Amino acid sequence: MHEVWGQAALWVGLALIASLIAVRLRVATALSEMMVGMAAQLIIGAALGTSLGADAPWIVFLAGAGAILLTFLAGAELDPVVLRARWKEALAIGFISFLLPFLGCAAIAYWLLHWTVQASWLAGVAMSTTSVAVVYAVMLELGLNRTDFGKAVLAACFITDLGTVLALGLIFAPFTIKTLIFSGTALTVFFILPTATRAFFRSYGGRASEMETKYLLLVLFGLGSLAVWAGSEAVLQAYVAGMVLAGTVGRDHALIRRLRTVTFGLLTPFYFIRAGSFVSIPALLASPFPLLMLFLGKMFTKIIGVYPTTKAFRYRQTEGIYTTLLMSTGLTFGSIAALFGLTQGIIDQSQYSILITVVIASAIVPTIIANAFFIPRYLLPKRTSGDEKQG
Numbered sequence: 001m002h003e004v005w006g007q008a009a010l011w012v013g014l015a016l017i018a019s020l021i022a023v024r025l026r027v028a029t030a031l032s033e034m035m036v037g038m039a040a041q042l043i044i045g046a047a048l049g050t051s052l053g054a055d056a057p058w059i060v061f062l063a064g065a066g067a068i069l070l071t072f073l074a075g076a077e078l079d080p081v082v083l084r085a086r087w088k089e090a091l092a093i094g095f096i097s098f099l100l101p102f103l104g105c106a107a108i109a110y111w112l113l114h115w116t117v118q119a120s121w122l123a124g125v126a127m128s129t130t131s132v133a134v135v136y137a138v139m140l141e142l143g144l145n146r147t148d149f150g151k152a153v154l155a156a157c158f159i160t161d162l163g164t165v166l167a168l169g170l171i172f173a174p175f176t177i178k179t180l181i182f183s184g185t186a187l188t189v190f191f192i193l194p195t196a197t198r199a200f201f202r203s204y205g206g207r208a209s210e211m212e213t214k215y216l217l218l219v220l221f222g223l224g225s226l227a228v229w230a231g232s233e234a235v236l237q238a239y240v241a242g243m244v245l246a247g248t249v250g251r252d253h254a255l256i257r258r259l260r261t262v263t264f265g266l267l268t269p270f271y272f273i274r275a276g277s278f279v280s281i282p283a284l285l286a287s288p289f290p291l292l293m294l295f296l297g298k299m300f301t302k303i304i305g306v307y308p309t310t311k312a313f314r315y316r317q318t319e320g321i322y323t324t325l326l327m328s329t330g331l332t333f334g335s336i337a338a339l340f341g342l343t344q345g346i347i348d349q350s351q352y353s354i355l356i357t358v359v360i361a362s363a364i365v366p367t368i369i370a371n372a373f374f375i376p377r378y379l380l381p382k383r384t385s386g387d388e389k390q391g
Contacts, residue, residue: 007053014040015269024113028134029264029362030272030331034356037276054274062273064234067336071235073259074132074332075242076250078158082151089152089313094130094159095303097327102128102167104301105294113290118172119351123340127298127362128357130160131331134363138326140370143381150379153323158243159224164333165239168340173232182230185225186237190244193219197248209330210254213262233340275335275356278342283350284357294358299366302328318376327369334359 014036022032041052053059085092106124109115115123135157136145146148173179197215204211220241224234242249249255284291306327310320338355341347349353 004058006210007056007059011052011059011270011273015265018269018273028131028331028363030133030268030335031360033269034279034335034360035150036277037273038279038281040273041277041279042250042281043179046275052273052277054277058334059270059274062267063169064224064269064342065221066226066263066269066271067235069263070268070271070332071219071238071336072216072242073256073263074161075134075158075244076246076256077132078243078250079151079155079247080164080247082148083155083158086148086155089156090159092313093153093306093309093323093327094156095163096309097130097156097160097166098128098163098304100301100305101298102163105297108293108297112293115347115351119341119347121171122337122346123351125164125171126334126337126341126359127294128160128332129164129333129337129359130157130327131210131329131334131363132157133332134159134329134367135326138214138367142375144379146381148381149376151318155328156323156327162239162243162329164337165236169232169236172340172344172346175232178230179232182226182232183228185242186240186286188262189219189223190240190324193241193244194248197245201252208260212252213258216249216259235336241263263279272335277341278339278349278352280349280353281352282340285355287350290354291357291361294354298358298362299328299336316376318374319379322370322376325374326360328366330359330362334362 003290015033018033018036019029021027021036022029027034037052041054045050052241076080102124104124105127106120108115109123110120113120135154139145139150141152145154199216201212204215220238223237223241227234227237303324306324307320310323335356338347338352342349342352342354
């Protein structure tokens with residue numbers, strides 16, 4: 001048993017190092033965790049001739065639970081009021097932000113890189129994403145999350161990632177009798193979930209035993225088990241469940257904070273470090289052309305799709321460029337799609353390494369450019385004395 005505790009200490013230590021790096025460099029913690037996973041696997045492999053043990057069952061479970069809860073929280077933080085008020089704008093920007101990179105990068109992977117059809121579709125899915133985590137962090141830091149502009153951009157991010165989730169499920173889920181059973185059960189659960197959740201929270205919420213958290217975990221793990229049984233991916237329905245409960249769970253800020261503590265404090269580090277540990281550095285060094293093509297393909301298709309759409313909704317030039325760059329980021333769902341492809345045998349380790357590296361690059365480059373040159377400062381809320389004290 002001491003080996004398990006030692007391995008747990010190693011992984012938590014890596015997570016702590018990643019958090020310190022993220023704070024120092026002011027980057028997303030998930031990005032730092034993947035980079036630490038890559039470096040740790042390389043160093044430990046070279047020094048000790050062993051691995052991080054990323055395929056240990058307990059690590060696989062914690063990583064999977066982290067992905068499920070992270071995906072649920074992303075859906076739950078959708079603002080229904082803003083989505084209803086500016087649904088045309090969010091839908092148009094979000095949909096085009098998904099569609100063009102999905103089709104364009106799939107075509108690049110198939111015609112230029114000569115990947116298989118399934119691997120090419122998987123590349124399109126991984127490249128189509130927008131990082132809600134990165135965009136939300138940027139908005140929160142600047143205070144734009146409190147503006148209508150920031151809320152509309154976040155809503156568009158949710159639409160993009162919903163397209164990614166649906167594409168991943170529709171393309172790669174096997175259509176059998178199990179699929180029909182899962183789909184019927186999931187739709188029924190999604191229909192009754194808001195009413196059942198409100199009733200349960202009214203009757204049993206606010207207790208020290210954290211019954212709300214246990215209730216949500218029961219729903220998410222139950223749907224996840226059914227999804228895997230049907231040959232799908234456990235995180236897909238978690239995103240939809242989060243969106244369905246955005247008007248209930250999403251408004252309970254205390255509950256969201258507690259879920260974030262469990263998710264980001266314990267679970268997601270295992271997911272992102274594990275994802276980074278699968279990256280093959282030699283494969284990356286041998287594949288500069290695929291890296292460049294997929295990165296440029298994602299950036300180009302995002303730009304030619306999103307920027308004209310923002311102009312159609314009368315965004316100012318700075319707002320349009322800033323929105324375009326933020327919608328070009330990718331991290332969480334891109335890595336989820338890539339890891340799904342690797343574990344399901346759709347792509348090999350070399351292809352996985354390429355996709356993850358492009359995902360990481362797309363989280364860094366557009367964000368740096370956007371914040372350095374194109375922040376719409378006239379939209380920034382004025383800082384109060386209270387804000388200054390907190391900052």
